[in-house]
Amino acid sequence: MTATTAAVPSPAPALVPGSAPAVRRRRGATRPSPVSTAVLLVGAAYCLLPVVWVLIASTKSAGELFSTFTFAPSTHLLDNVAELTAYRDGVFWRWMANTALYAGVGGLASVVVSGMAGYGLAKYEFAGKKALFNVLLAGVLVPAVVLAIPQYLLLAQVGLTNTYWSVLLPSIISPYGIYLARIYSAASVPDDVIEAARTEGAGEARIFRSIAVPMMMPGLVTVFLFQFVAIWNNFMLPYIMLGNDRLFPLTVGLSGLLNQGASQPAMYTSVITGALLSVVPLVALFLLLQRYWQVDLAAGAVKA
Structure with missing residues (x-):
């Protein structure tokens, strides 16, 4: 009878002290080059410089705005806010509320659609699917400003111009939002999970609500942010649709104040202060919703 000798695994190589610099070198290879860093810094400065200018200019009085150094701050921010609030019994804050209504309701409705x-x-097969998707891609390429006049003519036929609906209804359909949701749904919602839910007797509405929506949440949040910012910054559509300044959003209202500044230079400080206040909700929204972008694609999977 012969004895078999089990193979003894060789011990793992000990960490050689001299190997640490090699590890550090490998880690250092992933760092961006100085040229890339410089380009990023220039891009960041290009984006942030106008915001810094608005922040500093809003602290100046009307006399200081054109007579002092551009980036020299002053102490009149609260005075400018109070003056803007007092203008026409606080119509600025009505514009702010209108903008929040247009962007919030329009963004949420656009996310649902x-x-x-x-x-x-992404998940169903039906006749004309490819043609419909091609039309959708064509809609992504058409600027929204081109559609403003046709939308005005259509809504004028049913008497909805100069109402809240004239801004809300065109904001619900977003070709880019549908395209983004289609791409994200195809990548994040596995077909096997859908088939398993169907086997268990779940209906299509419940599958979408309980399985697909949680998996698509980061993509839907992205759609909401894009649509919210697009509606918040939209100027041409409400400018064409609305005639009553009580219905104006911030973009159209501040544009009117800017036009008044040509004859009343003191209004420039109100316009700049209003521009600063209009940025605050967008920054807060991005800080609030950015955590959803860090959610794993399968975080919403339903366990059996």
Whole structure:
């Protein structure tokens, strides 16, 4: 009877003290080059410089705005805010509320439509699907400003111009939002999970609500942010649709104040202060929702 000798695994090589610099070198290879860093810094400065200018200019009085150094701050920010608030019994804050209504309701409605349409295009087969998707891609390439006049003519036929609906209804459909939801749905919602839910007897509405939506949440948040910012900054559509300044959003209202500044230079400080206040909700929204972009794609998977 012969004895078999088990192979003894060789011990792992000990960490050689001299190997640490090699590890550090490998880690250092992933660092961006100085040229890339410089380009990023220039891009960041290009984006942030106007914001810094608005922040500093809003602290100056009307007399200091054109007579002092551009980036020299002053102490009149609260006075400018009070003056802006007192203008026409606080119409600025009505513009702010209108903008929040247009962007909030329009963004949420667009997320619902985009999520359902994108999920349907990604997970269902039906006649004309390819043609419909091609039309959608064509809609992404058409600037929204081109559609403003046709939308005005259509809504004028049903008497909805100069109302809240004239700004809300065109904001619900977003070709880019549907396209983004379709791409994200195809990548994040596995077909096997859907088939398993169907096997268990779940209906299509419940599958979408309980399984697809949690998995698509980071993409839907992205759609909401893009649409919210687009509506918040939209100028041409409300400018064409609205005639009553009580319905104006911030973009159209501040544009009117800017036009008044040509004859009343003191209004320039109100315009700049209003521009600063209009940026604050966008910054707060991005800080609030950015955590959803860090959610794993399968975070919403339903366990059996």
